[in-house]
Amino acid sequence: MLIELKDIHKTYNKGQPLHVLKGVDLEIGQGEFVSIMGASGSGKSTLLNILGILDNYDEGTYYLDGQLIKYLSEKEAAHYRNKMIGFVFQSFNLISFKTAVENVELPLFYQGVGRKKRREMAMEYLERFGLADWALHYPNEMSGGQKQRVAIARALITQPRILLADEPTGALDSKTSVDVMELLTKLYREEKVTIIVVTHESGVANCTDKIIHIKDGIIGETTLNEQHHASVFGTDTIIK
Amino acid sequence: MRFDADTYREIADSLLRNKRRSLLTGFGIFWGLFMLLFLIGGGNGLKDLLSKNFDGFATNSIVLFANETTKPYKGFKEGRTWQLEYRDVDRLKEMVPELELVTPQLASWGVKATRDTRSASCHTKGVEAVYSQVETPVLKFGRYINEVDVMQKRKVCVIGEHVWNELFPGGEDPCGTYICVGSIYYRVVGVDVSTSNINMGGRSSDAITVPISVLRDVLNSGNSVGIICAVGKSGVSMSDLESRIRQVINRQHFIDPSDKEAMMYLNMEAIFRIVDKLFRGVNFMIWLVGIGTLLAGAIGVSNIMLVVVRERTVEIGIRRAIGATPRDILSQIILEGIALTVVAGASGIVFSVFLLNLFEIITKHQAAFQIHFGTAVIALLLLTLLGILAGIAPAYRAMHIKPVDAMRDE
Ligand SMILES: Nc1ncnc2c1ncn2[C@@H]1O[C@H](COP(=O)(O)OP(=O)(O)OP(=O)(O)O)[C@@H](O)[C@H]1O
Ligand SMILES: [Mg+2]
Numbered sequence: 286m287l288i289e290l291k292d293i294h295k296t297y298n299k300g301q302p303l304h305v306l307k308g309v310d311l312e313i314g315q316g317e318f319v320s321i322m323g324a325s326g327s328g329k330s331t332l333l334n335i336l337g338i339l340d341n342y343d344e345g346t347y348y349l350d351g352q353l354i355k356y357l358s359e360k361e362a363a364h365y366r367n368k369m370i371g372f373v374f375q376s377f378n379l380i381s382f383k384t385a386v387e388n389v390e391l392p393l394f395y396q397g398v399g400r401k402k403r404r405e406m407a408m409e410y411l412e413r414f415g416l417a418d419w420a421l422h423y424p425n426e427m428s429g430g431q432k433q434r435v436a437i438a439r440a441l442i443t444q445p446r447i448l449l450a451d452e453p454t455g456a457l458d459s460k461t462s463v464d465v466m467e468l469l470t471k472l473y474r475e476e477k478v479t480i481i482v483v484t485h486e487s488g489v490a491n492c493t494d495k496i497i498h499i500k501d502g503i504i505g506e507t508t509l510n511e512q513h514h515a516s517v518f519g520t521d522t523i524i525k
Numbered sequence: 526m527r528f529d530a531d532t533y534r535e536i537a538d539s540l541l542r543n544k545r546r547s548l549l550t551g552f553g554i555f556w557g558l559f560m561l562l563f564l565i566g567g568g569n570g571l572k573d574l575l576s577k578n579f580d581g582f583a584t585n586s587i588v589l590f591a592n593e594t595t596k597p598y599k600g601f602k603e604g605r606t607w608q609l610e611y612r613d614v615d616r617l618k619e620m621v622p623e624l625e626l627v628t629p630q631l632a633s634w635g636v637k638a639t640r641d642t643r644s645a646s647c648h649t650k651g652v653e654a655v656y657s658q659v660e661t662p663v664l665k666f667g668r669y670i671n672e673v674d675v676m677q678k679r680k681v682c683v684i685g686e687h688v689w690n691e692l693f694p695g696g697e698d699p700c701g702t703y704i705c706v707g708s709i710y711y712r713v714v715g716v717d718v719s720t721s722n723i724n725m726g727g728r729s730s731d732a733i734t735v736p737i738s739v740l741r742d743v744l745n746s747g748n749s750v751g752i753i754c755a756v757g758k759s760g761v762s763m764s765d766l767e768s769r770i771r772q773v774i775n776r777q778h779f780i781d782p783s784d785k786e787a788m789m790y791l792n793m794e795a796i797f798r799i800v801d802k803l804f805r806g807v808n809f810m811i812w813l814v815g816i817g818t819l820l821a822g823a824i825g826v827s828n829i830m831l832v833v834v835r836e837r838t839v840e841i842g843i844r845r846a847i848g849a850t851p852r853d854i855l856s857q858i859i860l861e862g863i864a865l866t867v868v869a870g871a872s873g874i875v876f877s878v879f880l881l882n883l884f885e886i887i888t889k890h891q892a893a894f895q896i897h898f899g900t901a902v903i904a905l906l907l908l909t910l911l912g913i914l915a916g917i918a919p920a921y922r923a924m925h926i927k928p929v930d931a932m933r934d935e
Pocket of ligand 2: 329330331451
């Protein structure tokens with residue numbers, strides 16, 4: 286298994302202690318396309334942040350590709366984030382004073398890849414996502430869908446094993462949401478990237494092969510969805 | 526940490542694409558350095574300007590002149606006027622062997638020098654040849670008054686720069702030409718362009734120096750002299766000689782030995798000491814104010830950078846989320862701080878040097894409003910240090926920003 290979580294606990298200690306994850310057990314294999322659903326405040330983002338090593342957990346064990354992710358130094362954590370994991374945020378999180386292509390090449394900068402090589406690779410990814418014309422534009426000159434595709438390009442440029450997306454369509458309309466989900470599906474099919482998407486839109490979840498429900502800090506039922514019939518609204522639409 | 530061209534590019538990008546932020550941050554340092562160097566340069570210029578007044582004047586010299594007495598003595602009432610005389614010069618020479626030379630001087634004010642149709646207001650001073658050792662002349666043309674001039678009562682004169690400019694507008698060598706001072710014709714033998722202003726009251730550029738014997742006859746001043754100048758032998762402190770010199774003079778003129786008001790004892794040494802002290806004080810103030818301003822600038826930079834780091838939390842969080850190590854962030858913020866301070870400081874240096882130069886041009890290069898190259902280098906080093914110090918606190922805060930912080934988008 287690529288990802289193995291056992292009895293993960295997470296408590297936020299800001300003022301009133303808040304026990305958010307109360308023993309999460311989860312296994313996700315190489316090449317899976319999974320979505321995580323649940324009510325607001327159920328701990329989806331918290332879980333995804335732990336998976337992406339953006340945050341740490343209090344109890345339990347997390348093995349990523351056989352390696353225990355616990356007590357990592359900041360440097361090691363940075364290394365995993367850089368090489369293994371690509372993260373896509375609901376609010377895109379592009380750096381506003383950098384152009385699209387500069388945003389996409391930034392992870393390579395932290396890998397120590399040379400300027401010319403970086404630029405080449407970043408252009409390649411932008412082209413693949415149909416954004417070649419937008420390479421020299423700043424984020425505030427782009428639409429939400431374009432921004433999210435730039436963010437996905439940035440997440441993928443280091444060729445990570447896992448792509449984590451926290452409500453990637455949350456800030457998009459239904460048309461661009463479909464575009465983004467099609468892009469993710471294509472990546473999963475053609476590049477065998479393991480993709481985990483947090484969402485509370487059933488249409489988005491319906492694009493994935495497996496839907497994991499989280500409720501009150503523990504994993505509830507897991508629905509297999511290989512036929513993509515989970516959405517009551519039909520197979521190929523995302524209703525907002 | 527990657528110290529390659531890309532790192533510097535990344536820093537330049539961060540600073541240049543947020544120009545307003547960078548400007549605000551750098552301004553404190555710019556102003557601090559500008560103030561420090563401008564004050565130092567200005568102080569130097571002022572000191573230069575002031576010390577021009579003393580240029581060429583013997584430091585261990587005194588100037589004596591008579592006042593009214595303030596005490597009754599041997600039947601004389603107080604408030605009596607008296608005069609210094611040639612005899613006093615001889616007595617001082619004889620009785621105070623610590624004196625290298627003693628020489629009298631006569632002066633006459635508000636006279637007019639004419640040549641053809643040109644005229645210049647001036648003052649004449651009658652001197653002996655040795656007076657050149659009290660106040661060193663700076664001769665542009667010709668020579669100074671010599672002993673033979675005095676002995677033979679030659680009607681010759683040395684003219685000051687201003688007089689020369691007025692009477693000889695062509696700037697030619699006036700030696701050998703005759704000018705009329707008062708009603709007497711003198712042959713010009715030299716031009717003294719010294720800037721010293723110590724001679725009692727008048728600017729030396731307005732002076733016409735003649736043999737004392739000639740002026741004595743012109744003024745019909747008999748035995749009395751205006752002032753007596755004396756220079757001590759090297760190593761002699763003129764302050765120590767005061768009481769003895771007063772004794773010699775007072776006895777001669779029937780003045781109470783304890784009457785210190787009856788004669789002005791102008792001690793150049795003391796004046797020089799005061800001026801020196803003054804400028805040391807001024808310099809101290811300049812450094813205090815300048816360094817204070819600079820420090821305030823650095824603290825300002827530190828403060829603004831702290832705020833900026835907070836503002837950049839999301840950006841830094843994003844960098845961390847895509848693989849930047851805390852050291853990457855630390856070095857970026859510190860280098861940003863250094864780059865900002867060095868660039869801002871260097872502009873401060875350039876601007877202050879520019880203004881000082883302007884000052885020099887305005888004052889017609891009379892004084893050097895300048896800073897030593899070494900001072901600027903020290904200031905720049907100080908600045909880099911300040912930059913690092915200013916960057917440390919913000920950099921530490923930035924280093925502790927976690928990748929999750931990128932997610933809190935507000
Ligand atoms: N940094 C934090 N400090 C304190 N409490 C937090 C923090 N982050 C999240 N929480 C709390 O933890 C609980 C779970 O948050 P989480 O973001 O994981 O929910 P979520 O399932 O992603 O919800 P949503 O669908 O609204 O995004 C919430 O009650 C939230 O208020
Ligand atoms: Mg969430």
